[in-house]
Amino acid sequence: MAAAMPAPRTPAWLWLAIGALFAWGFWAFLPKLALQSMQPHSVIFYEALGNLFVSVPVFLYLRGRLMWHRRSVPMAALISVMTVGAFLMYFFALKSGPVATIVTLTALYPVVVILLARVFLKEKLNRLQWLAVACAICAAVLLAG
Amino acid sequence: MVIEVWLLPSIIALLVWGVTGFLSKIALRGLHPLHLLVYGALFFLLSAVAVQFFYGGLEFDTKGIVLALCIGAAGSVGQLMFLVALRDGPLTYVSMISSLYPLIATLLAFFVLAEPISLRQAAGIALGIAAIVLLVVARDKQPA
Numbered sequence A: 001m002a003a004a005m006p007a008p009r010t011p012a013w014l015w016l017a018i019g020a021l022f023a024w025g026f027w028a029f030l031p032k033l034a035l036q037s038m039q040p041h042s043v044i045f046y047e048a049l050g051n052l053f054v055s056v057p058v059f060l061y062l063r064g065r066l067m068w069h070r071r072s073v074p075m076a077a078l079i080s081v082m083t084v085g086a087f088l089m090y091f092f093a094l095k096s097g098p099v100a101t102i103v104t105l106t107a108l109y110p111v112v113v114i115l116l117a118r119v120f121l122k123e124k125l126n127r128l129q130w131l132a133v134a135c136a137i138c139a140a141v142l143l144a145g
Numbered sequence B: 001m002v003i004e005v006w007l008l009p010s011i012i013a014l015l016v017w018g019v020t021g022f023l024s025k026i027a028l029r030g031l032h033p034l035h036l037l038v039y040g041a042l043f044f045l046l047s048a049v050a051v052q053f054f055y056g057g058l059e060f061d062t063k064g065i066v067l068a069l070c071i072g073a074a075g076s077v078g079q080l081m082f083l084v085a086l087r088d089g090p091l092t093y094v095s096m097i098s099s100l101y102p103l104i105a106t107l108l109a110f111f112v113l114a115e116p117i118s119l120r121q122a123a124g125i126a127l128g129i130a131a132i133v134l135l136v137v138a139r140d141k142q143p144a
Helices: A010-036 A040-061 A072-096 A100-106 A109-120 A126-144 B007-027 B033-055 B062-086 B091-098 B100-111 B119-140
Strands: none
Touching: A010 A040, A010 A072, A010 A100, A010 B062, A010 B091, A010 B100, A040 A072, A040 B033, A040 B062, A072 A100, A072 B007, A072 B033, A100 A126, A100 B007, A100 B100, A100 B119, A109 A126, A109 B007, A109 B119, A126 B007, A126 B119, B033 B062, B062 B091, B091 B119, B100 B119
């Protein structure tokens, strides 16, 4: 009698990707609840503290040693300053607007990345990317209306 | 035509996140993603402290603080899971699955807040998610 074939195991990366999906879903939704009792500037401060729950263990995992790069580290600082500004805007929007619409609208930012990469890094867009850009613009118009 | 008050800040957030996504692409040329994650958290905290000077100080509300800490933790946990998943999994599937997070937020808004969704919004959300999926699939087909 042939031995029963073992059931294929779900790969770890799939669970991690699903974990990221749910984590980011909550990350996008929870500000709506937090903003019911605090202003955006306070929420952003405590959010920054919440980031440390992960970044401190990662820092320890890296044995407390961080790479230094003359251009990338100042750029990381600039990115963080801009991200805080973007979060403030996102929180102001969420305070008065619908979660589903605002989360979907702001989640379209990869389109902006692609267009910037096209202009400044001369990266070429394939047909699917142009189709995605068209879909994103239509989505933005529908959501904004 | 009435423009909703949430529209302008949403579009600004969309554009600024687009620019930061582009800058991260450049920053990653010189830094490992985990190092960028730690630097990002550190500079994010410093920037968040600086913001307080413009708003006359912090508020203290236990429920709000717990929720906001959860926002930060959820965002970073998501980022870490995404990076670790990318180490072993195919970029396309990992990105496609995790980038559908607006769907989770929409479901939470519907069930927790009973937020109504109009037909027009539903069409916009569906097209937006289609755009995100297309972007992820297209990235896999990008010539090296």
